[in-house]
Amino acid sequence: MTQTSNNANLCQHLANAALHSPDLLAVAVQQAKSDSYQYQELTFAQLHQQSDRLAYTLNAVGIVKGMKAVLMVTPSLEFFSLTFALFKAGIIPILVDPGMGVKNLKQCFIESEPDVFIGIPKAHVARRLLGWGRGSVKHVINVGGGVVQRWLAGCHSIDQLLAQHPQFDRVAYPMEKLADDQMAAILFTSGSTGVPKGVVYSHKMFEAQISALKDDYGIQVGERDLATFPLFSLFGPALGMASIVPDMDASKPITANPKHLFAAIEQYQCSNMFVNPALLERLGQAGEQTQHKLVSIKRVISAGAPATISSIKRFSQMLNDDVEVLNSYGATESLPISKIGSSALFSTTEHTDNGGGICVGKAIEGVDISIIDITEQAITSWDDALQLTPNQIGEIVVKGPMVSQQYYQRPDATRVSKIADTQANTMRHRMGDVGYLDDHGLLWMCGRKAHRVDATHPAPLPQRYFSIPCERVFNTHPQVKRSALVAVTVNHQVVPLLCVELDKALVCSTSKALYQQLLNIAQKHEHTQGISRFLIHPDFPVDVRHNAKIFREKLAVWAQKTWKE
The missing domain is CATH 3.40.50.980 (Rossmann fold)
Known part of the structure; x- marks a missing residue:
């Protein structure tokens, strides 16, 4: 005990900071007025x-x-x-x-x-x-x-x-x-x-989050952080790091004016940035247009949703050669869990594009990651026998000092999301994400458990499809901006259907030609065989903050109403 x-x-x-570094800057808040x-x-x-x-x-x-x-x-x-x-x-x-x-x-x-x-x-x-x-x-x-x-x-x-x-x-x-x-x-x-x-x-x-930022991310006293997310910005003063708050709507990062953020970074020579995928993309595009350089930045932390490789590469053009974008994996219930630097992430591109999932790195110090069979049932107590062997896809389960023990006033949610680990006197958290650990202990994320499609069409076609491995294969098509796997019922059978949002900047081939190209992609990969239904959607519904989390539930309703055999 x-x-x-x-x-x-x-x-x-x-x-402690007020005692030992009283005159050191803790917070600066920017107010943009025209060009000043x-x-x-x-x-x-x-x-x-x-x-x-x-x-x-x-x-x-x-x-x-x-x-x-x-x-x-x-x-x-x-x-x-x-x-x-x-x-x-x-x-x-x-x-x-x-x-x-x-x-x-x-x-x-x-x-x-x-x-x-x-x-x-x-x-x-x-x-x-x-x-x-x-x-x-x-x-x-x-x-x-x-x-x-x-x-x-x-x-x-x-x-x-x-x-x-x-x-x-x-x-x-x-x-x-x-x-x-x-x-x-x-x-x-x-x-x-x-x-x-x-x-x-x-x-x-x-305290565990503060320790992770010190030990695993190397943040030191006296650094200055461009604080674009309110909760993370609070860790600045707790770390002896100044939080520099740019003039932006933190709830809608996609609307931020890059000029304001670049000005704040330069004014205070920020060494650290915390950015979500939407802001990473917006700043990267602005930097590419103006050839802007962020010479003071030593570390970039991206979290909230997986950032695309293209976004990270574009943003990285503004950074010094030895500076990486650190991609963090976690959730409100448990953050951070694992991380991977951009250079290592770039080497995983081919595997991801062939349906291997998104690599989110190795567990940070003190965190234990396990993979268990997919089930909707509550698991009352932990047993090591629940763990799957490497390279088997299942639900991601985590244990560590930054892992929450319960939800507030939601005992049913606590019951299905937590597993009591009596030996460690703690709760393990079921992430609600699926993925696998490879032979080197790297965690690969394959999407939300709720977004899998359990098909009822006959063998030898796959019976279970995972969102990220399937979607990333189709996203390699040059005209596809993004895709979303959903389930629809056709003739009393549950079948996979792919919703596709096209890149509006590119000239589109005919619908018939595009359909055949997507069908060819599906047939090339074992895990996408059986995906033969495609619908073009004009503009995917996504979350406001990250502009990356696709509301697949809404797309599933739309697809069911729209699909005609």
Whole structure:
């Protein structure tokens, strides 16, 4: 049985930085004005002091340890100060992705039952109109101005609260200490691959993520990170690294203006970048057009969805020759799990294009990856006999200190996604992804378990098709931008069908010729034989944040309605 302590709080890293590097930059937030830029800054000492003062102020108005607080504040100095204040006070932040849609957001607030709602004016207008947190929210705090006051009835302004309590200025806050596994935050999944679920985060998980960024990614004190994702940006101050926040909508990275990001990198000589595939592609295209170089960047971390080889190669043209794009694999429930550098990834291209899946690298330190048989049933306890041998495709199961132990208020989801490992006194997490480990211990991802197609057509045709191995084969066709494997029912039989989005920049051959070319591709590979139905879709539905996760469930409904034998 592992020993648990009551001494956990990730803000200890901020306190340590404020003590040893008080004047070092912690946060800078860019404001773009025409062709000029302004920056607001906080040192580690200032961020520590401001979050101390906010923690005291929240307590003074009745917001105390154990309460749950929705935080809908755009990346700003206030976002950093408030988040660290909540952690210091033992108040549980509820972090949601605004891009998940109104319906999903409301469901998140129903499930999490927040006591406090902290948000910008736009969030409060939505809260009032849509009933977010109705019945549970007791405290409402506005960050920023510029909204009709009737929408903010009973709402405290954070500036007013600070002005009412000047006695807390420069007074050290006695940071709350929690047990290692005690709930410290609730992070909701994006809902891009299913219903959003609240993941219970502990300080132990946060500490494991901080250790991974130090040890496996080599991030050091004094570095500066271009912070394009709010959650990752919080790790900056915890690592002694400055978070440089560009002027962009973090919930819609595809809309970012590359000029703003390049300007922020150059202004602060950023050494690190965290970018998702959509932003990687957008910045790479802009850099290619202007021949821009990112000479200060030493490390690029990409996560959220697999980035394409072409996107990585295009982006890499801006980097120094010895700088790699590190592709991280994981999920909200467990991140990071494995990583692979771009040079190693490039060598896997041929295998991927022939249906071998996407290589996501080796497990990081302290993480155990296993592959088990595909089943929809819950598995109550772990047994090493569940593991498949190398090169067998199954569900990916992970164990490690950054792996979440449960979902919030969703016991059924916890039951089917977690496996109790009694020997290790922990839970293993079923990723919901399928893949395999090769003979060298490299993990190859083959798509979501829910996106496989279990066909009922007769042997010797394949009975089971996996999304990524099948789609990547067809994506080698020069006219195919991307494809999506779905199941349709034809004459009472479940059969695979490939939805295809064409590259609009290329002249398309006739439908008959394209069909024959795709059919020829299918017949060349054992695992795609039997795919003989193709539908052209004008524009795939994809998630807002990554612009890469295809909503195959929507395409499956469309394909079933559209297909005619």
